[in-house]
Structures are given as C-alpha cells and as structure tokens.
Amino acid sequence: MANGGDQFGLAERPDSDCMDSPKETKQENSSFALNSPASPQSASSPQGMEGIKVFLHDSELWTKFDEVGTEMIITKAGRRMFPSYKVKVTGLNPKTKYILLMDIIPGDDHRYKFADNKWSITGKAEPAMPGRLYVHPDSPATGAHWSRQLVSFQKLKLTNNHLDPFGHIILNSMHKYQPRLHIVKADENNGFGSKNTAFCTHIFPETAFIAVTSYQNHKITQLKIENNPFAKGFRGSDDNELHRMAKLQGKDYPVVPRSTVRQRACSTGSPFSGESRGLRGSPEAVGSPYSCENGLNGSSPQELLNAPPTHYTLPHPHLQPGQQQQVYHCTKRKVEENCSSGNHQLSYKKPFTGSSPSEGESYYRLSSYPPPPSGLSNNPALGLTDSPYSSDMGQRQACMFAGSEPRMDELSCTSWSYTCPIPTAMTPVEPYPPYTPHPPYSSSPQGSRLSAIAHQTSPPLGEHIAHDPYQSQNSAPPSQSSQNIHSRQLSSPLREYPRYTPNLSPPLYHTLETHTHIRCGVPEWSAAS
DNA sequence: TCTTCCACATC
DNA sequence: TGATGTGGAAG
Numbered sequence: 001m002a003n004g005g006d007q008f009g010l011a012e013r014p015d016s017d018c019m020d021s022p023k024e025t026k027q028e029n030s031s032f033a034l035n036s037p038a039s040p041q042s043a044s045s046p047q048g049m050e051g052i053k054v055f056l057h058d059s060e061l062w063t064k065f066d067e068v069g070t071e072m073i074i075t076k077a078g079r080r081m082f083p084s085y086k087v088k089v090t091g092l093n094p095k096t097k098y099i100l101l102m103d104i105i106p107g108d109d110h111r112y113k114f115a116d117n118k119w120s121i122t123g124k125a126e127p128a129m130p131g132r133l134y135v136h137p138d139s140p141a142t143g144a145h146w147s148r149q150l151v152s153f154q155k156l157k158l159t160n161n162h163l164d165p166f167g168h169i170i171l172n173s174m175h176k177y178q179p180r181l182h183i184v185k186a187d188e189n190n191g192f193g194s195k196n197t198a199f200c201t202h203i204f205p206e207t208a209f210i211a212v213t214s215y216q217n218h219k220i221t222q223l224k225i226e227n228n229p230f231a232k233g234f235r236g237s238d239d240n241e242l243h244r245m246a247k248l249q250g251k252d253y254p255v256v257p258r259s260t261v262r263q264r265a266c267s268t269g270s271p272f273s274g275e276s277r278g279l280r281g282s283p284e285a286v287g288s289p290y291s292c293e294n295g296l297n298g299s300s301p302q303e304l305l306n307a308p309p310t311h312y313t314l315p316h317p318h319l320q321p322g323q324q325q326q327v328y329h330c331t332k333r334k335v336e337e338n339c340s341s342g343n344h345q346l347s348y349k350k351p352f353t354g355s356s357p358s359e360g361e362s363y364y365r366l367s368s369y370p371p372p373p374s375g376l377s378n379n380p381a382l383g384l385t386d387s388p389y390s391s392d393m394g395q396r397q398a399c400m401f402a403g404s405e406p407r408m409d410e411l412s413c414t415s416w417s418y419t420c421p422i423p424t425a426m427t428p429v430e431p432y433p434p435y436t437p438h439p440p441y442s443s444s445p446q447g448s449r450l451s452a453i454a455h456q457t458s459p460p461l462g463e464h465i466a467h468d469p470y471q472s473q474n475s476a477p478p479s480q481s482s483q484n485i486h487s488r489q490l491s492s493p494l495r496e497y498p499r500y501t502p503n504l505s506p507p508l509y510h511t512l513e514t515h516t517h518i519r520c521g522v523p524e525w526s527a528a529s
Numbered sequence: 530t531c532t533t534c535c536a537c538a539t540c
Numbered sequence: 541t542g543a544t545g546t547g548g549a550a551g
Contacts, residue, residue: 073547076532080545160531173530213531214547221547230545233537 048093052183054202057086057150061227062206068219069119070209072177078157078168082228085153085179085207092143097186099139100146102153103131104169107176107208114216122174129162129170133182140186153181160213171211178208 056062061083062070073079085102092098106128113122134156138145159168171177184199215221225231 082546225547228546229539230537231547232539234547235538 048096049183049185049198049200051091052200053090054181054183055088055090056204056207057088058083059204059206062204065220065223066206066208068223069217070207071212071215071217071220072158072171072209073215074158074160074171074173074211074213076159076161076164078159078161078164078166080154080157081179081209082224085156085181086150087153087181087202088150089146089183092147092183094142094144094147096143097140097190098143098146099184099186099191100136100151101139101182101184102134102136102156102179103182104158104171104177104179105131107178110176111172112174112176112210117217119210119216125175126172129172132167132169134167134169140190158211160211173211173213176208176210178203178205 065083072081089100106125109125110121111123111125112119114120134153136151136153137155138151157166157168158171159166160171160173161168162170164170181202181204182199183202185197187197210216215224225234
C-alpha cells in the first residue's frame, strides 16, 4: 500500500486524532502532525497502559503485500486473512488481566475498482456493515500470558454476508479497510467497560487491505500462493504443476508452469510496480518502531470505544519520504525511550508463520498509532471471566462483537464469560441493525463526545501512521513502522451486556451486534441478539 | 461481481 | 483420516 494510497486514491486523511489527546475534537488531522510532540495528555498514561508496545509479526510479509495493494478474499462462509494478523505485545503488567480484540474499520468512504492494473475510486462506499469486534479467545488473560508468545488472530474470518450468523467480520467487497488491535485492561470482573477501564489501540498501516470476492491483482494472488501454506497446491515449478495446470485448465499438456509466469513474491518489480504500492504510503515511510503511548486521560472510556467509527481514512497515502507526519507523536517519544531495546525486531523472518509461531522467528514491527477503537466504543459490556477459558485456551472461542460503534464501556465481562463457554454461541444477529454509517464523521459534530473521540481516535491514519520516522535504529528495522497507541480510561459506567443466546450458531464465535447512534455526544447502542 | 465447485494442500 | 483452508474456473 505504499502507494496504494495513490493507487487507491486513498484517503487523504482520517478525521480522527490521536487518541491521546484529550481534546475533544479535532477535526483536522494536521494538528497531529508528526512533529507535534506528544501531547501532554498522551504522556500521562492511564493505568500503566503507556508502556505497552505492540509489534506486528511478519511485518515484512505484510509490507510486501502492502506494497502491491493487499487484497483479502471475503466469502459467504467466511475467509481467513492472509497474512494472518499476529502480534507480539510487550510492556504489559504480568499480573494484570487484559482483553485483546480486533476490529476492522473502513479505510475511507470510497468504493474501488481494479482496472488497468491499478486500483481507482469508482464511487462512494456502501454503508458500513455492522461493526464487529473479534475478541481473542484467550481473553481475558494476564499480561504474562499475552507476552509469552505471539498473539494470533488468524482464526478471524471475513465475510460479505451481511446476515452472517457466525460472528465473522462483515465487509463490503471492493472497499478498503484497516484492522485495529485493542488492548483493554480487564476490570475486577475480568471484563471491561467500567469506569476507568484503560485501553489502547494499535494500528499497523501495512495491514490495510481492500476486500474482494476474487483477487484482482495477480501479484497478490502470487504472493498468497507463495506464502500461504494452504495455497501450496497452486505453487509449482515442476512437472507436477504442468500436469496440474493442464488438468485444471482443461488444456493439453504441456502448460506453462506457473513458476515461469509468477513473479517472485519478494520481487520488487511488477508490472505495476512503478505505481503499485500498497494502500498506504511507501514502505519506508511506514515503519518506524515507535512504541506507543496511550492516551489517556481525559477521554472517557466511551470515547475510546466509540472511536472510530466507521470509517476513516487510511494512513499514509501520499506521504512522501521524509515527510512523515504523525499523528502518533506520542508514540514516537516513547519509542525512543522504550523501543531502543531492540526487542521489536527479531532477527528471523519467516514468510509464513505457523499456527504456533515461535517468537524469535518473526519479524516485528511496532504498531502505528491508532485511533480510538471504534469498535470498542459502543460495545456492550463484555464480560470476560477467567473461568472456562483461562486454562483451556484451545477450547476457547473467539467472541465477536458487532456494532457500528461498540463501546468498551458497554462491555461487561460477565456476560461474556457467561456465554463464551459455550462453543459457538453467537448472538442472534439482526441482519441490519440500526446502523449509522459513519456516525462520527457524518453526523457527529465536534460537540459530541463521540465525534470528538472519533476524531481523536481515528486520526488520519494515512498521514500519520505512514510517516512515522524511525526512532531508534536499534529498536526496529526500518520496515517496522511506528505504532501508535491510544489509551484511555473508560469513564462510562459499566453496562451489562446482553447475554448471547447459546443456542445460536456455530461454536466459534460470539457475536454481538451493537448499534450506536451518536447523538449529542452520547453514544447509544443496542445489542442485537 | 459473486457464487459454487473442484483439486490439492495443511492441520 | 477427516476437517478445513486455498485459489482457479465456470457459470
């Protein structure tokens, strides 16, 4: 995505600001430019969230895809992401329990098309699907647990089925998206959503992608085939391939081996190479190892949660080398202080990490600064308990929460724990809950708290994220971009989340669909069940 | 564009 | 060995 921005016509900028900033609304991202020192607010760290650092596993692979313009297949049944989203988290209090979750927010409000070997805007985006949160199945777990090994979200699935009952994240084809990671400190009930709940959000610009029902750019196809073990059957450079190809194509043998045609995954050149870049800015611009900080302070949990709404612009679009902006100033500062340790980056790189990647094998990149967790914001309370899951990780099921604007404060652990034990339960989802397409932006004024958050939380990723300068050479490889974290304390009262009905569906996920309506700054949400 | 089916791979 | 994850091709 390096140029994806360009290529995709990516956004110019997200509206949101750095979450750290307590301010309410910043409509202009510019204010968060890189050079801006970390805001005082960001400096303050809420409840120890400031020291948390997140490193994207296999960032090199992500960057390769990003440079071409990452595409993720979405199917009715749900499709995993590849590269899979795995992170290494450091700086957590070993004894404190945290809930890790992901959501995927719109990168902008455009619909894209792929023609002439490049992505271009073809219209306005369709209304965003109900936002859903994917709660890591190990949640809640102690900092020691999360830090012990890579945190993998590889089981997260993407679907284009608006009525998806499995809790998969619903996306629109030919639209751009940005995955986000949220780290939430579990409250006394092993949940979050109560006042003072602290959390931080991390965004890795290179993980932005365009959802498709079939690959558009053959370079992406080749990268997937070459790096995804499950696609190994499509690799080939020997006679087997010729036979296979002949068979598949119904052609007489011989057939030109794919190998002769495909480009090296790593190859820099591509037909489109000149232009093709990822959705984001150039790789160089992207990475810097910053650690993030969390914000903190002032904003209420709700704000955080509300965060980014439905869409914001992806980072980096047109950053020019050298010109990195940053929204994530806060992060940077920290990085220098904290990241120098060099743990961000591991020497080893591996194209594909297995399900149980060992640390040390991967190459990590610090997350870029994140906007506020939109998904979190309005989620109903998510209750998590140690119980069944804590020990039985393998058995745990991921929980999905959906909502246009989920709020963390809304989540109550109790309910979560309650339902999760049952494998597969999902909340009956209403297909189309009342959903506000782009609350924060479209309707919410600065005045509203939500909007404020939204802005703060979802800063123009493109601009900020992509450009973070590296802070310390030691800390991370150039490729590693900085990551920004926003942390805040949840101020809103804890609400109990509606319980899911166990009987529902497949065992893999719990889905909560929440709908948030932003009004007067106060988000309202409801869980569909 | 999307859905479905297929062969082939991993797990 | 069966379940599941892949991209390709056909429709």
